[in-house]
Amino acid sequence: MSTSAEGANLLPLYTEHSRLFHENRFVYPVVSRRSRGISVGINLNPDKVCNFDCIYCQVDRKTTGFTDFVETERLLAELDETLELVQSGALYLDERFAGTPAPLRRLNDIAFSGDGEPTTYPNIDQIVAAVAGVKLARGLSAVKLIMITNASMFHRASVRKALAILDQNQGEIWAKLDAGTDAYYHQIDRTSIPFPRILANLCDAARIRPLVLQSLFMRVDGVAPSAGEIAAYCERINEIRRKGGLIDRVQIYTVARRPAEDSVTPLSGAEVERIATMVRERAGVPVEAFSGANA
Numbered sequence: 001m002s003t004s005a006e007g008a009n010l011l012p013l014y015t016e017h018s019r020l021f022h023e024n025r026f027v028y029p030v031v032s033r034r035s036r037g038i039s040v041g042i043n044l045n046p047d048k049v050c051n052f053d054c055i056y057c058q059v060d061r062k063t064t065g066f067t068d069f070v071e072t073e074r075l076l077a078e079l080d081e082t083l084e085l086v087q088s089g090a091l092y093l094d095e096r097f098a099g100t101p102a103p104l105r106r107l108n109d110i111a112f113s114g115d116g117e118p119t120t121y122p123n124i125d126q127i128v129a130a131v132a133g134v135k136l137a138r139g140l141s142a143v144k145l146i147m148i149t150n151a152s153m154f155h156r157a158s159v160r161k162a163l164a165i166l167d168q169n170q171g172e173i174w175a176k177l178d179a180g181t182d183a184y185y186h187q188i189d190r191t192s193i194p195f196p197r198i199l200a201n202l203c204d205a206a207r208i209r210p211l212v213l214q215s216l217f218m219r220v221d222g223v224a225p226s227a228g229e230i231a232a233y234c235e236r237i238n239e240i241r242r243k244g245g246l247i248d249r250v251q252i253y254t255v256a257r258r259p260a261e262d263s264v265t266p267l268s269g270a271e272v273e274r275i276a277t278m279v280r281e282r283a284g285v286p287v288e289a290f291s292g293a294n295a
Helices: 005-009 011-015 072-088 124-137 157-167 182-189 195-206 227-242 269-283
Strands: 027-032 037-042 107-112 144-149 171-176 211-216 247-253 287-290
Touching (some): 027 072, 072 107, 107 124, 124 157, 144 157, 171 195, 182 195, 195 211, 195 227, 227 247, 227 269
Parallel strands (some): 037 107, 107 144, 144 171, 171 211, 211 247
């Protein structure tokens, strides 16, 4: 999928992913090109604490978050009110969403995606169950419930329970895999969590249900990932599949918003498509490619 004139015209909609919406603290709607519609986000990390420090992250970690406490009742009330805005169409009276084209005026998903890694939330299984309850109460059983995650906590019992609840509620797990080698993983994701732990978690989760792998590639100091790095990345996908893991699809994309480090710049649409083609050929999985303008 390459950048089109339409995509360029709608760029402000796709790049404006603010996690602040009216007076809400925890729930925010965005127009998502990858979701092809409205995604209602849930921020379980308003303190901006994350166990990864990715060089491309768009969260401003130089300033502190407004709280380290998630008010569950308020979060659920915000979710219910935001879903009402989307369902009624009142969302598009808001200046930020008024330009949303008709094909994208659809509620695609409710996504756990905020200012940190959502699966580090202590009672993740309980909050996922509560959010699923709000979704069902609104008659939205067909709407996806998505966990956007770095897969670092999949070995925890509460996270496994949360993922099982997703499985029962039109769930999808969008799991990060940004590298093929240990060195590149640490360069890009800047975490103390070992790469083998991430790969083992991905494999274990993928044996239970198909995963969506989300992989962001970029230039660092003007240098794109090497062909060898992408080949190693394809081999990591192949390893997951050889061990019985299922991959629904892979999302290959690049930087669309201001990253944490000035050394990070987006790949061109052609470069993104070349990587996607290589993944299709070497890993044999469905691939969606998104350039910076439509990520």
